[in-house]
Amino acid sequence: MVSKKKFMTSLATSAALASVGFATVGQVVPQFGSNVQEAQAATSAINDYINANNIQPVSIQYRTGTFNKYFGYENGVGKPEGVVIHETATPGASAEDEVSYFSWSWPTTQTYVHAFVDDKEILNIHSADYGVWGAGPTANNKYIQVELCRVSTKDQFARSVANQAYYTAYRLVQYGLPFTPGKTVVSHNDVSRMYGETTHTDPVGYFAAWGYSMIQFYNLVGKYYNQLTSGSNTNGGSENTNNNNNNNNSGTPAKGVIKVNAPNRYAVPLYQLGNDGKMTIITNRALANNTPWQTDQIKVVDGTTYRRVATNEWVQQSYVIG
Template identity: 65%
Template sequence: MFLNKKFIASLATAAALTGVGFVATTQATPQTFIQEAKADSWINNYIADNNIKPVSITYTEGTFNKWIPYENGVGKPEGVVVHETATPGATAADEVSYFNNNWPTIQTYVHAFVDDTQILNIHSADYGVWGAGPTANAKYIQVELCEVSTTDQFARSVSNDAYYVASKLIQYGLPVEYGKTVVSHDQTSKMYGETNHTDPTGYFAKWNYGMDQFVALVNTYYNQMKSGTNAGGNNTGNNGGVDNGAVGSVLVNNPSSYATPLVAFQNDGSTKKSNRGLANNSGWYTDQQKTYNGHTYYRVSTNEWVMDSYATYTAK
């Protein structure tokens, strides 16, 4: 299952990218679509005509235990690499199960898998993974699109995939730039010469689709999310009191323990203790603040926050 496709992609990655740490994210709102993409696609038209909406992103922790900073630092990817799995009929859940069980052997892992019904994010996009060769791994978030068998399934799967890409570009303050912030594995193979994969070009071609049309769809969702129009999935939960512009850093310390505690905010606005913590006297990038029960919380991961009692905040 996908060994041939993926094994070569990650050779020497462990040596090329090392790092330890935790997670930090960004969620700024930036700029524009620079390269014109071909929006007149029968698949994109099918999505619009049938009012197909992307599903929500499901965040679940995978088994990949490498926390590898990007070349520009933790929480600073430069874009997204679009893959496809080359395993017809396997669902996103199937692929997640396979990768979680086999990544130490196949030496490959990605951030997310997408099919026609699910978007499963299994590793923090604040850190690199092993999917497209050392150079691309150090730069990009990576998402795998599952192969489906009907037109409707394909339309729904690329809708979900484009939504995931758009949401990550917005999260990390990146514009939509075809060939720069949105790239295929085929393109990274040509750019860096470290892999020989051509996905998703061949799979897209089976549906008379192309990366230019896919990027047009990404741009549609990107603009909808930036303007506050509902693009589909709802991944925010209860954000009461969130300041999205609070970009900076926090120095954390818990005098009563070896680690600084973290909490997650639940949909009802209450907090739940995380099973992970931050090393004392370590600094973390933060992009959001939330007020709860008289305390300010600083976001250092997708939904993990440190309380002001343990943090010294410095604005960027």
Template identity: 55%
Template structure:
């Protein structure tokens, strides 16, 4: 995130080809970054849920747990990873007077404030409307593609979590669009950073929509592929006592341990390919060695 203040209003690539191909309804030019992501089926990082230090808990204009969409930010810091940014803003937000819900780079997606509540990232009006996520800068093509995949997945997941439609310019907006709409900030991210890679918000909206539609339809970002995942099914999860659903791991001796730095967002769908009985509960495998207990499963198919 930009290290300057984002005040609470007055209160405070180049395209290399011309052939078009389709990935499940998303048309992109053959050699653009979206095609690279989808063609290689880049898998987004799982979202980590951590408790940040931001101590101002305020609901959106429509109430707690009722955001109207997501603001796309870019950090404008060429040398900071998501971990770096999380540490910096947890330590310095009182003097910076700014904070967001999550930071994303090519390796991690780290959520540090419950998206049920607003943050200080884009001016007073937007802060009371939108979830806000910062994309960290990277330095090579593959890393940029992976960071976009992580960011698009985070955004699509949040839209689904809060039962929001995917409408570019309305439920998914850039900080630049927010600045132009509400005139409370003068930032133009992520447009300049995207342009360095021959990329723009229209292409990013295409990627978000692709993930969103597939997640809504099948729970899988690349859709149901009967040729290689015929046994995979989908479950939905929710934890009424916290902002995320906990995960556990099992070792070779079938001993269970809690996973401390990861969790699943409430009211989201997940694919699982195995299940096991342990200590009176059924556990479902949603990643290589990450399992969710049946107590948090609201339905599966």
């Protein structure tokens, strides 16, 4: 662990993976010393600060990541059971830094997550329809996983947790999951206790340093979950939900041109919508990789978002890259 930390410190980006070993992300709770109680007393109202300053989450950005292990959850592709909350344990490393580091390090470190969040960006780097390696085998087969980057000011922390809470709520709504603290939204600490496959306790220690807790985080997730399920905007007027046919996952209009690509496939699969409301794959046609297509509708079927590219031909949103 020491040698790995020394190695990562030498990186130009200062980005870092939070753990060593198979399928774990995050750190054992840092030792903040006697200043923890002072910090809690001084900054115990992060959610109030977010509300008072009208802090709005940013839109989710979708990047094509390098993780090429596409495995479904235990209930199937596109059927996660909730979201695991992580933090990176790397002061000063932005979401961009972490994405850059993970893009080349994961084959060696055997670790990957769906998204990184800081005070400025939400970067999704792997389709949430598929699992990742972030919290031990059991959790990896159940949960979407998002990492919070460490920041240095109260305002940055407030904005970063707002972004992480929004991402969490958005995923719950996307996949038709209820908001149930401790079940559909869990910390890595919860995962360690539930399954005993990791010893990590993030983000508890980092939250505590800002006078924050998972309970307060749950309150923030609940706020955005309610806004999304009621159709309210949460990011400065740019709708970022997929509950209707007006916008897609990235906040762009349903009508327009999209570019599609399917990593590790010869082509992008097409689906047709049946009379029973289910999508089935079309076996005799597909879309060429890295090609543009006109789209005019969005539908969410069994928690998966589809874009229409012909009369009854649909492509999964996870294959849309632009």
